[in-house]
Amino acid sequence: MPAQRLGILTGGGDAPGLNAVLRAVVRTAEQVYGAEVVGVLDGFAGLIERRFRPLSPADVRHLIGLGGTVLGTTNRANPFAYPTPGGGTADRSAEVVETLREVGLDTLIVIGGDGTLAIAGELAKRGVQVVAVPKTIDNDLAATDYTFGFWTAIEVATDALDRLRDTAESHHRVMLLEVMGRHAGWIALHAGITGAADVILIPEIPYAPEWVSGACERCSNRGRSSSIVVVAEGAVRRGGDPAVAEVDAVTGQERLGGAAERLKGELRALLPAAIEVRATVLGHLQRGGRPVPFDRLLATLFGERAAHLAMQGRSGRMVRLENGRIGDVELEQAVGASKTVDPGGEMVRAARALGIAFGDEA
Ligand code: F6P
Numbered sequence: 001m002p003a004q005r006l007g008i009l010t011g012g013g014d015a016p017g018l019n020a021v022l023r024a025v026v027r028t029a030e031q032v033y034g035a036e037v038v039g040v041l042d043g044f045a046g047l048i049e050r051r052f053r054p055l056s057p058a059d060v061r062h063l064i065g066l067g068g069t070v071l072g073t074t075n076r077a078n079p080f081a082y083p084t085p086g087g088g089t090a091d092r093s094a095e096v097v098e099t100l101r102e103v104g105l106d107t108l109i110v111i112g113g114d115g116t117l118a119i120a121g122e123l124a125k126r127g128v129q130v131v132a133v134p135k136t137i138d139n140d141l142a143a144t145d146y147t148f149g150f151w152t153a154i155e156v157a158t159d160a161l162d163r164l165r166d167t168a169e170s171h172h173r174v175m176l177l178e179v180m181g182r183h184a185g186w187i188a189l190h191a192g193i194t195g196a197a198d199v200i201l202i203p204e205i206p207y208a209p210e211w212v213s214g215a216c217e218r219c220s221n222r223g224r225s226s227s228i229v230v231v232a233e234g235a236v237r238r239g240g241d242p243a244v245a246e247v248d249a250v251t252g253q254e255r256l257g258g259a260a261e262r263l264k265g266e267l268r269a270l271l272p273a274a275i276e277v278r279a280t281v282l283g284h285l286q287r288g289g290r291p292v293p294f295d296r297l298l299a300t301l302f303g304e305r306a307a308h309l310a311m312q313g314r315s316g317r318m319v320r321l322e323n324g325r326i327g328d329v330e331l332e333q334a335v336g337a338s339k340t341v342d343p344g345g346e347m348v349r350a351a352r353a354l355g356i357a358f359g360d361e362a
Contacts, residue, residue: 011113016137212359
């Protein structure tokens with residue numbers, strides 16, 4: 001049945017372009033269909049706690065270039081395992097279904113990464129009309145060529161590498177930059193190439209510290225007195241585990257962090273004492289700020305397509321970019337299908353041809 005009133009929420013980590021999706025959905029729903037859009041605050045928490053905000057075209061004015069999400073978000077509000085005050089979890093999904101019915105939201109547009117999309121898929125199985133929009137700066141969803149936010153993160157990481165090179169060259173140091181990417185090294189790989197790194201360490205290619213130090217020493221043999229190493233937060237040494245910063249007290253999920261600091265220690269033990277090593281963690285600087293034009297465009301086209309799908313009652317679909325064209329796919333097919341770097345793939349081969357090391361060979 002065609003929708004009249006849409007609900008929309010943002011879930012998981014923020015990414016540049018979320019607000020551009022909201023803007024595109026609201027404008028398309030209003031201009032093409034005369035329909036109303038209601039924003040749900042703070043992801044699925046807003047559906048449990050009944051916190052909403054109407055979104056009119058005036059409310060979304062100037063949002064195309066704004067980072068973050070005006071609706072708020074959380075990665076701690078899975079309605080199927082909702083945190084209880086006692087420290088446990090409870091299945092509160094039935095309340096979500098009931099709330100959507102009572103508030104009169106015909107279709108829910110869910111914008112999020114893998115975890116949020118999986119929740120959307122489960123709600124669809126319980127009869128909720130759902131349309132999904134993929135989001136992650138990690139660009140690790142197999143069903144879409146790109147997610148918005150990724151190229152903004154690459155821009156930030158590339159700029160950081162350019163800046164670090166100034167200090168690396170001036171002080172003749174080895175500079176390490178830790179970037180995001182738990183399971184997939186796309187940010188490290190792209191930024192490592194665009195920022196002209198000497199070494200790129202990603203989760204998909206476990207490294208040996210002696211080969212990383214060897215690559216840094218080769219830089220000095222080539223007449224350079226500095227080197228730049230990009231380290232994905234999920235980078236692992238051979239037979240090792242990712243560096244875990246802490247375990248989230250509410251969800252029990254591991255938060256990664258410390259890969260560059262750990263590598264610094266490993267390199268210090270291997271490199272001549274005269275060579276100084278410094279580590280920088282880029283962290284959430286990669287997630288905030290104004291989306292670059294590509295991310296604005298992708299987010300806008302995703303939002304426009306999502307609004308049409310929702311208004312036409314095409315539930316259970318996820319918008320995507322496929323071979324450069326906007327399309328959509330069965331949400332069930334998209335959920336859980338991750339995209340990691342192929343160690344033998346084109347980009348890794350190109351990087352190696354340029355002389356970039358991955359710490360996996362002498
Ligand atoms: O979007 C995913 C991600 O960017 C990961 O690469 C990273 O591990 C995570 O977000 C960090 O999220 P949080 O904001 O919870 O620290």
